[in-house]
Amino acid sequence: MRNAFAKEITALAQKDPSVVLLSGDIGNRLFDDFKAKCPDRFYNCGVAEANMMSMAAGLASCGLRPVVYTITPFLTYRCMEQIRDDVCYHNQKVVIVGTGSGLSYASLGTTHHSCEEMGMLRLLPGLSVLAPADPFEVRMTLAAALRHSGPAYIRIGKKGEPNIHASTPAWEIGQTIELRKGTDVALLCAGTLLQECLDTATVLAEVGISTSVLSMPTVKPLNESMLSDVFASHRLVATVEEHSVLGGLGGSVAEWFCDQPSLRARLMRFGTPDAFLHRNGEQEHAREILGLTPAGMSEKVRSRLASL
Amino acid sequence: MSVAASATELAALSRRTRYQLVKMSNASGAPHLGSAMSCVDILVAAYWRALKIDPANPKDPSRDRFILSKGHAGSALYAVLAEKGFFPKEWLDTFAQTDSILTEHPHPHGIPGVEWATGSLGHGLPAGVGIALAARINRLDYKVMVCVSDGECNEGSIWEAALFAPAQKLSNLTVVVDYNKWQATGRSNEVMSLASLVGKWDAFGWRALEVDGHDMEALIEALTMAPDADRRPTAVIAHTVKAKGVSFMEDDNNWHYRIPTTEEVAAAAKELGIL
Numbered sequence: 001m002r003n004a005f006a007k008e009i010t011a012l013a014q015k016d017p018s019v020v021l022l023s024g025d026i027g028n029r030l031f032d033d034f035k036a037k038c039p040d041r042f043y044n045c046g047v048a049e050a051n052m053m054s055m056a057a058g059l060a061s062c063g064l065r066p067v068v069y070t071i072t073p074f075l076t077y078r079c080m081e082q083i084r085d086d087v088c089y090h091n092q093k094v095v096i097v098g099t100g101s102g103l104s105y106a107s108l109g110t111t112h113h114s115c116e117e118m119g120m121l122r123l124l125p126g127l128s129v130l131a132p133a134d135p136f137e138v139r140m141t142l143a144a145a146l147r148h149s150g151p152a153y154i155r156i157g158k159k160g161e162p163n164i165h166a167s168t169p170a171w172e173i174g175q176t177i178e179l180r181k182g183t184d185v186a187l188l189c190a191g192t193l194l195q196e197c198l199d200t201a202t203v204l205a206e207v208g209i210s211t212s213v214l215s216m217p218t219v220k221p222l223n224e225s226m227l228s229d230v231f232a233s234h235r236l237v238a239t240v241e242e243h244s245v246l247g248g249l250g251g252s253v254a255e256w257f258c259d260q261p262s263l264r265a266r267l268m269r270f271g272t273p274d275a276f277l278h279r280n281g282e283q284e285h286a287r288e289i290l291g292l293t294p295a296g297m298s299e300k301v302r303s304r305l306a307s308l
Numbered sequence: 309m310s311v312a313a314s315a316t317e318l319a320a321l322s323r324r325t326r327y328q329l330v331k332m333s334n335a336s337g338a339p340h341l342g343s344a345m346s347c348v349d350i351l352v353a354a355y356w357r358a359l360k361i362d363p364a365n366p367k368d369p370s371r372d373r374f375i376l377s378k379g380h381a382g383s384a385l386y387a388v389l390a391e392k393g394f395f396p397k398e399w400l401d402t403f404a405q406t407d408s409i410l411t412e413h414p415h416p417h418g419i420p421g422v423e424w425a426t427g428s429l430g431h432g433l434p435a436g437v438g439i440a441l442a443a444r445i446n447r448l449d450y451k452v453m454v455c456v457s458d459g460e461c462n463e464g465s466i467w468e469a470a471l472f473a474p475a476q477k478l479s480n481l482t483v484v485v486d487y488n489k490w491q492a493t494g495r496s497n498e499v500m501s502l503a504s505l506v507g508k509w510d511a512f513g514w515r516a517l518e519v520d521g522h523d524m525e526a527l528i529e530a531l532t533m534a535p536d537a538d539r540r541p542t543a544v545i546a547h548t549v550k551a552k553g554v555s556f557m558e559d560d561n562n563w564h565y566r567i568p569t570t571e572e573v574a575a576a577a578k579e580l581g582i583l
Contacts, residue, residue: 048468
């Protein structure tokens with residue numbers, strides 16, 4: 001996903017002379033092409049994320065379109081107040097791109113995990129919170145964020161994530177992408193567990209459960225009309241994300257759902273628990289022990305449907 | 309007051325502004341009077357002599373920018389902006405009153421001339437660094453001035469910005485430290501190891517200089533030095549006195565939070581030569 005980001009930001013910056021890329025001393029060689037093509041619009045801001053974030057707001061206040069890029073926890077947890085006061089309160093058009101989100105960097109330890117940041121950031125007025133699922137969705141969300149009239153946060157993975165789409169979907173912030181149409185259960189996915197959702201649907205089909213799969217790259221603002229349709233047309237709706245079940249997509253949908261007394265479908269949430277991970281392992285291992293796999297999710301869906 | 313006003317005339321304007329701040333604190337019950345009074349001369353020198361900003365066109369992309377990073381001195385910024393004609397002086401009567409747009413800490417949403425919302429310390433300088441960098445990218449030659457407090461120099465983000473600006477040779481940037489030797493609850497040199505403040509900015513790669521922050525001529529000279537021929541940003545360490553101008557308030561940190569009584573307003577007026 002980060003290679004897709006580097007290619008897309010380079011392409012977009014060549015078309016739009018206001019795009020400025022700020023990096024927090026990461027992406028060694030990743031932005032060589034950007035630097036060659038837009039030499040006066042790349043800034044390595046050092047390991048100084050708070051300054052970088054406020055600076056981005058300052059740049060945006062002068063008509064530029066800064067894109068701020070570094071590892072997610074350093075860019076979000078550390079800079080929460082800079083994002084709130086300087087970016088959001090001033091409604092500056094800053095695009096914040098966190099790399100290695102969720103458990104992408106599971107093996108690097110808890111300091112490098114980000115399973116809480118969407119819950120923090122979506123509380124900020126005016127900030128769009130985006131979680132693309134694959135390299136094409138990275139390109140799609142980045143381009144849409146740069147077309148958008150306010151600030152946006154995009155959480156991306158690392159490298160090597162598989163392509164799910166065949167090309168970059170036509171898309172604007174708030175839209176949902178339906179990948180599979182079913183009637184019993186709907187899986188709403190924000191981020192890189194989308195392939196696991198498709199595989200879960202395949203497993204469920206084998207036991208006679210018809211499953212819809214929707215990619216929902218916009219955690220904020222919620223696509224409320226889509227949610228109404230999905231909750232009206234399925235018995236069970238499950239949110240799926242590599243993020244805490246608190247505060248992210250699941251938390252958002254749960255908050256929305258409690259104000260919808262007429263909808264009969266039940267809601268369940270797949271995500272990470274309200275706890276830190278201490279044991280070493282790669283992303284796949286972390287997903288396995290947290291049940292964020294086709295086997296784990298399909299079993300819980302089957303069991304929940306059986307109880308309805 | 310005209311742009312061509314003499315340093316003596318500007319010093320008189322500072323005294324009148326200080327009296328305005330005392331009245332505003334009394335009327336509103338808003339604190340931070342001492343912090344506001346200590347930076348008045350800096351603001352007057354900046355707005356009357358160092359900065360090119362047209363109050364009739366406060367969003368001109370080529371204007372100079374001033375950010376009051378020590379947002380708790382917002383009353384001083386408002387008073388100076390009103391005096392310059394950015395908005396009617398009558399607005400000052402609403403400062404920190406219920407439902408007024410003039411909040412204690414300043415913001416740009418509907419207040420002409422305020423460049424940045426401040427109040428949480430350590431934000432204005434990094435934002436100003438971005439604005440200074442934007443001048444280069446946008447090929448404009450405006451200057452950026454940021455006023456920070458000495459207590460604000462506790463914040464790590466100040467020193468992140470201090471490391472970045474010289475690396476990018478942002479010679480259009482001036483930071484002014486309102487060094488009144490106090491922070492909210494103690495002597496700033498005792499709470500944190502600030503000394504030598506000028507030595508720190510110098511060591512970080514700035515053209516660092518010290519001035520008497522109440523000497524109008526010296527301030528004007530310091531605030532108009534940028535850009536530096538060696539392409540360094542400029543740091544002006546302005547030695548000031550908290551609550552400058554009123555003897556029974558000066559250098560007394562109780563005036564970080566105390567609100568003057570009506571009798572104290574009258575006494576301040578006498579000292580400031582108003583009555």
